[in-house]
Amino acid sequence: MKREKVCVQNVTYQYPSSEEEALKGVSFSLYENEWLAILGQNGSGKSTLGKLLNGMQLPKSGEIKVEGYQLALENIWEIRKRVGMVFQNPDNQFVGATVLDDIAFGMENLAIPRDEMIKRSEKVLQQVQMSKFKNSEPHLLSGGQKQRVAIAGILAMQPSVLVLDEATSMLDPKGTKEVLNTVSDLMKSERLSVISITHDLEELTFADRVIVLNNGEILYEGTPDNLFEKEQMLREIGLDVPFSVKVTHELRKNGIILEEKHEAMESLVEELWKLYSKN
Numbered sequence: 001m002k003r004e005k006v007c008v009q010n011v012t013y014q015y016p017s018s019e020e021e022a023l024k025g026v027s028f029s030l031y032e033n034e035w036l037a038i039l040g041q042n043g044s045g046k047s048t049l050g051k052l053l054n055g056m057q058l059p060k061s062g063e064i065k066v067e068g069y070q071l072a073l074e075n076i077w078e079i080r081k082r083v084g085m086v087f088q089n090p091d092n093q094f095v096g097a098t099v100l101d102d103i104a105f106g107m108e109n110l111a112i113p114r115d116e117m118i119k120r121s122e123k124v125l126q127q128v129q130m131s132k133f134k135n136s137e138p139h140l141l142s143g144g145q146k147q148r149v150a151i152a153g154i155l156a157m158q159p160s161v162l163v164l165d166e167a168t169s170m171l172d173p174k175g176t177k178e179v180l181n182t183v184s185d186l187m188k189s190e191r192l193s194v195i196s197i198t199h200d201l202e203e204l205t206f207a208d209r210v211i212v213l214n215n216g217e218i219l220y221e222g223t224p225d226n227l228f229e230k231e232q233m234l235r236e237i238g239l240d241v242p243f244s245v246k247v248t249h250e251l252r253k254n255g256i257i258l259e260e261k262h263e264a265m266e267s268l269v270e271e272l273w274k275l276y277s278k279n
């Protein structure tokens, strides 16, 4: 049995300015070394849930536990150390003047000694393949590189859970791939658990398990495979699975990883032709 990292029990949340609850009794667990995707249309409560997980806001009722620590004001730093968040816009997350400064920032908040800071910075930059850029300024980096720096900054705090809230939605296909592959490698090397909040059905193909949120409630929980079978349900909540995504998913399960994201069959077929004419 895998160890439970996060346990969410019957959680509700309501914004002060809103009449309706944004989350209405949500329960699930996240296990060690698991990639859980959270899918849902605009306004379904995904980001609200993400923010609760690292204590940026507290539930109205219900309970959240991270490695045994219950989410409450007195535990907020224990929770934040354990749950790192990466957001959508790479530019809003860069706080340092250089890559290295940016990575140091979170560690300074945790009062980590200087020697240890240097050691950790080098390690995390290597892990996201950004060592070469350690003295670069943010405006010289691509979106995918900035998001990898954001991930490195979080890794330096040695979390056990990484929450990505649409972290690839502003990136081009190359940047998206860089970030998702980095996360996937980190899961293997650091035994991290990942929650990726997404609109992108292709991103699901990386996940072990998927939760679909709809109007603040869990509508589905299961494997991506089973979800892709539920076409009717997905259509009803405005999330259609293109055939090309299903094919990409089957190919990946069989060890064939494509370079690009394909919304349309034509481009997928084209890439497959290229791939096989090379071999």
Ligand SMILES: Nc1ncnc2c1ncn2[C@@H]1O[C@H](COP(=O)(O)OP(=O)(O)OP(=O)(O)O)[C@@H](O)[C@H]1O
Binding pocket: 015, 016, 017, 018, 022, 040, 041, 042, 043, 044, 045, 046, 047, 048, 049
């Ligand atoms: N700061 C806020 N104040 C009041 N209501 C909010 C606030 N933020 C979100 N909401 C409302 O809470 C609900 C859930 O929003 P949330 O941002 O969690 O959705 P989401 O699934 O992340 O959507 P998106 O895909 O657009 O990012 C929505 O009805 C939204 O309008």
Ligand SMILES: [Mg+2]
Binding pocket: 046, 047, 048
């Ligand atoms: Mg959101």
